[in-house]
Amino acid sequence: MSEATPLLEVLDVTVTYDAGRGRRVHAVSGASFRLLPGEALGLVGESGCGKSSLARAVLQLPPPDRGKVRFAGEDLGRLSGELLRRLRPRMQMIFQDSLASLNPRRKVGESVCDPLAIMGEGDRKERRSRAKEMLATVGLDPEATFHRRPHQLSGGQCQRACIARALISKPELLVCDEPVSSLDVSVQAQILNLLERMRALFKLSMLFISHDLAVVKNVSDRIAVMYSGKLREIAPSSELYGKPAHPYTALLLSAVTSPSLPSFFESRDSESAGGEPPSLFAPPAGCPFHSRCPGKREICLEAEPPMRVVEPGREVACHFPLHTKKTPE
Amino acid sequence: MKSAAHPPLLSVSRLSVHLPTEEGWVRTVDGVSFTLDHGRTLAVVGESGCGKSMLCRAIPRLLPFRARTDQESRILFEGRELGVMKERALNAIRGREIGMIFQDPMTSLNPVLKVGIQIGESLEHHLNLGRRQALARAAKLLKETGVDSPEQRMSHYPHQLSGGQRQRAAIAMALACAPKLLIADEPTTALDVTVQAEILRLLNRRRVQGNMAMIFVSHDLSVAAGLAHEIAVMYAGKFVEMAPAPKFFERARHPYARALLDSVPRPRDPPHTILKEIGGQPPSPMDSHPGCPFAPRCPRARSRCPEEEPPLKSHEEENHQYACWNPVPRNGRGS
Numbered sequence: 041m042s043e044a045t046p047l048l049e050v051l052d053v054t055v056t057y058d059a060g061r062g063r064r065v066h067a068v069s070g071a072s073f074r075l076l077p078g079e080a081l082g083l084v085g086e087s088g089c090g091k092s093s094l095a096r097a098v099l100q101l102p103p104p105d106r107g108k109v110r111f112a113g114e115d116l117g118r119l120s121g122e123l124l125r126r127l128r129p130r131m132q133m134i135f136q137d138s139l140a141s142l143n144p145r146r147k148v149g150e151s152v153c154d155p156l157a158i159m160g161e162g163d164r165k166e167r168r169s170r171a172k173e174m175l176a177t178v179g180l181d182p183e184a185t186f187h188r189r190p191h192q193l194s195g196g197q198c199q200r201a202c203i204a205r206a207l208i209s210k211p212e213l214l215v216c217d218e219p220v221s222s223l224d225v226s227v228q229a230q231i232l233n234l235l236e237r238m239r240a241l242f243k244l245s246m247l248f249i250s251h252d253l254a255v256v257k258n259v260s261d262r263i264a265v266m267y268s269g270k271l272r273e274i275a276p277s278s279e280l281y282g283k284p285a286h287p288y289t290a291l292l293l294s295a296v297t298s299p300s301l302p303s304f305f306e307s308r309d310s311e312s313a314g315g316e317p318p319s320l321f322a323p324p325a326g327c328p329f330h331s332r333c334p335g336k337r338e339i340c341l342e343a344e345p346p347m348r349v350v351e352p353g354r355e356v357a358c359h360f361p362l363h364t365k366k367t368p369e
Numbered sequence: 370m371k372s373a374a375h376p377p378l379l380s381v382s383r384l385s386v387h388l389p390t391e392e393g394w395v396r397t398v399d400g401v402s403f404t405l406d407h408g409r410t411l412a413v414v415g416e417s418g419c420g421k422s423m424l425c426r427a428i429p430r431l432l433p434f435r436a437r438t439d440q441e442s443r444i445l446f447e448g449r450e451l452g453v454m455k456e457r458a459l460n461a462i463r464g465r466e467i468g469m470i471f472q473d474p475m476t477s478l479n480p481v482l483k484v485g486i487q488i489g490e491s492l493e494h495h496l497n498l499g500r501r502q503a504l505a506r507a508a509k510l511l512k513e514t515g516v517d518s519p520e521q522r523m524s525h526y527p528h529q530l531s532g533g534q535r536q537r538a539a540i541a542m543a544l545a546c547a548p549k550l551l552i553a554d555e556p557t558t559a560l561d562v563t564v565q566a567e568i569l570r571l572l573n574r575r576r577v578q579g580n581m582a583m584i585f586v587s588h589d590l591s592v593a594a595g596l597a598h599e600i601a602v603m604y605a606g607k608f609v610e611m612a613p614a615p616k617f618f619e620r621a622r623h624p625y626a627r628a629l630l631d632s633v634p635r636p637r638d639p640p641h642t643i644l645k646e647i648g649g650q651p652p653s654p655m656d657s658h659p660g661c662p663f664a665p666r667c668p669r670a671r672s673r674c675p676e677e678e679p680p681l682k683s684h685e686e687e688n689h690q691y692a693c694w695n696p697v698p699r700n701g702r703g704s
Contacts, residue, residue, distance in 0.1 A: 080640075086561040087532070194650065224416035224588055229632035229644040236641060251561060254591075258634035258642060277640045295566035296591075296636055316517075316531060 045113075046074035047212060047245045048098065053107035055093045065320045067093040068104070069269045072347070077212070080239065080246040082260030082277065084253060084292065086317065090269040091249045095215050098247065099131055100124060111213070129159055129209035136218035138198035142190040148201045149175070149186030155209040174204040177241075178234060196227035203234065207242060214238075215247045220255060232258060253296050257281060262353075265289045268317045268328040271347060275354045283363035285356040288329045327359070335360055377404040378582050379428070379446055379550060385439040385606075386423045386432060394437075395654040397423040399606035402681075407549065408580040410573075412597030412614070414590055414629070416651060420606040421586045425554045428584070429467045430459055446550070465495040468548035472555035474535040478527040478542075484511075485523030488542045495546045510541040514571055533564035540571065547579050554586045569596055590633060594618055602626040605652050605662035608681055610691040622689070622696035625663045661694070669695045 055068040068090040075081050083091050097104040100116050109116045111131060116124060132155075135141045142151050152171040156162060162170065172182035178200045190198055199219060206214060216235070220228040232255065239246060250256045256263055256277075263280045265273040265288065273286040284290040318324050318331060327333070330340040339359055347357045386398035397420045405411050415421050426432050428444055430451055444451040446467070451459065463469075471477045479487055488510060489503035498506065504523065511519035514537040527535055536556060543551060553572065557565040573596060576583055587593050593600055593614070600617040602610045602625065610623040621627045631645040649666035652658075660675035661667070667674065673694050681692040 086563060225590070225629060226416060226632050226647040229634075229646045232634065233644055233646060236643060253562065254634040254636045257636060257640060258638065258644070260640055281636060291563060295562040316533070 044076050046110075047077045047079075047112060048075040048247075049108075049110040050074070050094075050098060051108040051110070053094065053097050053104040053109065055090070055097050055104050057093075059321065063321055066269050066323060067320065068097060069323075070107070071266075071271045072107075073264055073271065073274060075213070075245050075247065077245055078239075078243050079262070080248055080260045082256035082263040083247060083249045083266060084251065084256050084263060085266035087251065088320075089266045089317065091266055092217055093269075094266070095133070095217055095247055095249055099133060099215060101133075129155060130211050131213040131215070132206035132209060132211040133215040133217065134199070134202045134206050134219050136221050138195065138202045138219075139190055139193075141202055142198060142205075144190055146189070147186065148188050148190060148193065151190075152186075152201060152205045152208060155205060159209060171204070171208065174208045175201070178204045178207075178238070179230075180204070194227075195223055196230060199223065199231050200234065203231075203238065207238060210242065211244070213245045213247070215249075217249045218251070219248075221250065221252070228255070235259065253281075253292060265292065268323070269320060270328060270357065272329070272358070273354075273356045274347075275356075279354065285350060285354065285361040285363055286329075286358050287333050287335055287362065290362060291332070327357075335362075376445075376448055377406050379405040380443070381428065381445075382443045383439065384424070384427055384442045384444065386420070386427050387437045387439075388423070388433065389435050390655075392655055396657075397606055397654055398427060401603075401606075401608055403601065403608065403611065405550070405582050405584065407582055408576065409599070410576060410583040410585055410597045411599045411601060412585045412587060412593035413601050413603055414587055414593050415603035416588055416629075418651060418654070419603045421588075421603055422554055424603070425469070425552050425584065425586055428552060429463050429469065430454075431463070431469075461495075464491050464543075464548075465546045466549050468543035468546070468551045470536075470539055470543045470551070470553045470556045472558050474532070474539040475527060477539055478535060480527055483524050483526060484530070484538050488538065488545055491542060491545050507541070507545070510545055511538065514538075514541045514544075515567060516541070533560055533568070536560060536564075536568060537571075540568070544575055544579075547581075549581060551576075551581055551583045552586075553583060555588065556585075557592065558588070565592070572596070590629060602629065606654065607662065607692070608690075609663065609693070611681070612689040612691075616686075616689055620697075620699055622684075622699075623663075623691045623693050624667050624669045624695075624697055626691075627697045661692070669693075669697070671695050 051072050053068060053071045056064045056066050059065045071094055085091050098109055103117055111127065114127065142148065149171050152174060153167045156167040156170060172186055175182040175185050180197060180200050193201065220231050223231060238244060248256060248259045260277050262274060263277050264271055265286060267288050273289050280289060284293055318328055326341040326343060327345055330336045345357045345359045347355045350356050350361055382402040384398055384401045385396060387394045387396050401424060413421050413424065427438060442452060485504055485507050488507035492498045492503040492506050493500065508519050508523055511522055516522050516534055516537045530538060557568050560568065575581060585596055597614050600612060600614050601608045602623065604625050610621060610626045621630055628647045632647060634644060647666060652662055658675060660677055661679055664670045664674040671694060679692045679694045681690050683690050
């Protein structure tokens with residue numbers, strides 16, 4: 041890794057939820073990663089693997105049960121409510137369902153003004169003009185859009201408005217939780233290009249969650265793969281695609297369909313590792329992926345492999361990683 | 370697609386569907402024609418609102434109550450005209466000879482019936498099996514679709530299954546009577562990629578085993594690429610291009626089809642590659658123009674395009690049809 045100080049450092053974060061009857065779900069267990077200024081980190085995994093829980097824990101929404109989140113040198117878990125609130129403008133989030141994340145009864149422009157009002161910046165008139173500027177920056181017609189209600193906008197326009205609201209406080213970190221998953225391909229391309237432009241314009245660091253691996257690769261410098269609440273592999277995007285080290289990453293990549301890849305009915309009728317992720321109530325002993333892993337051996341059922349560096353910049357949690365140099369340092 | 374020896378399994382011609390709205394009648398499917406043979410897969414690709422789902426529902430005549438089809442619309446299934454059939458006769462075909470799967474199995478499964486009973490129901494109804502026989506067959510079907518511990522799943526309610534398991538149950542139900550035609554409307558859109566891959570393999574395996582024909586609707590070109598023999602691109606209620614899958618992905622000629630292909634991120638491209646966008650918005654079904662529906666957004670539009678609508682027809686090759694006055698050059702990529 042380079043010497044630059046990370047903007048975000050996540051250390052051994054664990055998130056659990058009360059599931060009633062005294063049971064707890066381990067949504068995230070011991071996740072650690074860092075994010076450099078201006079870097080985009082993709083987070084992939086199947087639904088229910090804890091991607092969103094991890095992203096929310098980073099923003100202290102709610103704070104994690106265990107572990108540390110350091111943002112710009114501050115340990116967020118130790119900050120008082122007021123100090124944390126003052127840091128919030130610097131870390132913002134956008135969601136999959138953009139329509140649901142805008143107040144249906146308020147004008148879109150007012151929602152975009154809100155962060156400024158909460159931060160106590162400028163007077164009403166100034167906030168409005170900055171909101172209109174921001175709407176224009178994200179490619180919306182500022183005058184017309186300002187006075188619309190969310191339901192009068194298309195899905196793509198709603199997501200643009202959400203991006204405007206997130207960026208108006210000039211954040212350094214933008215967390216994107218499946219921002220293009222419910223959009224049509226042509227609109228998806230528009231929003232991905234917009235995020236790319238905004239990343240350069242505002243020098244944003246991004247944590248980008250998606251289940252679509254092609255989308256994640258388009259956005260991210262590095263990709264973290266999550267399975268059953270645990271990070272299993274972190275690697276630069278191109279290397280992850282070229283030579284996945286964790287068998288689960290390989291399984292995910294084998295499921296990617298693309299016009300440029302061979303058809304199912306021609307060459308790939310072999311049965312894949314079927315099955316489903318293990319229960320989060322009672323995680324099994326050993327590696328959580330062992331029930332689906334084609335290359336499992338005895339040790340995989342007994343000892344859980346920790347995340348370890350196998351190559352500079354590459355971490356993987358597997359006893360028998362694929363495609364990496366034989367003797368890891 | 371065409372074979373002289375026997376008539377096609379399904380032949381749809383000039384199918385138009387009109388829906389009533391507050392602002393008047395809207396044409397959601399507009400003069401669609403195609404044929405489909407036994408054992409073949411047609412993928413219909415297009416963005417939301419293009420009329421894909423209405424097309425799916427029009428074939429087994431499952432349209433919303435007040436929807437209307439045109440006089441000249443014909444839907445011939447094994448030579449029988451579904452358009453003039455009585456409801457009773459149609460019910461003998463739906464679920465027996467034409468199976469359907471929808472995007473959201475949570476809404477297509479009955480939430481208050483156990484999964485096993487639901488699958489068995491169509492066997493009892495169509496094949497006159499007794500309850501016990503039907504349940505035994507249902508368990509077998511669940512097993513074949515890859516549901517784990519099928520015996521236990523039989524007595525579960527839909528909400529007790531995961532999304533992937535639910536869709537498998539819905540597939541088991543659709544395939545219960547070994548239909549000749551399966552209509553699948555975005556069956557994997559709500560699922561994870563790994564589950565999606567398994568479902569696609571499963572559908573393909575069943576297609577091969579039963580010589581079943583399939584209409585597969587998706588907004589995702591890459592999914593269609595892996596599964597279909599033929600691709601049809603739908604825009605504003607019309608098929609604008611239709612071609613065998615390999616040919617389509619190699620050289621789509623309609624500018625909209627080409628733009629759709631180019632706007633998807635490709636796994637081989639490096640990070641931060643800027644994608645090709647399609648400017649503008651899809652047309653509202655309310656406004657009607659005389660010309661090509663894609664003309665206002667089309668980078669290749671000429672003066673003729675907004676004036677006169679190009680017909681969908683074959684040009685150089687018989688099985689490659691497109692509706693465009695100024696198609697993308699054969700060897701050209703994009704506009």
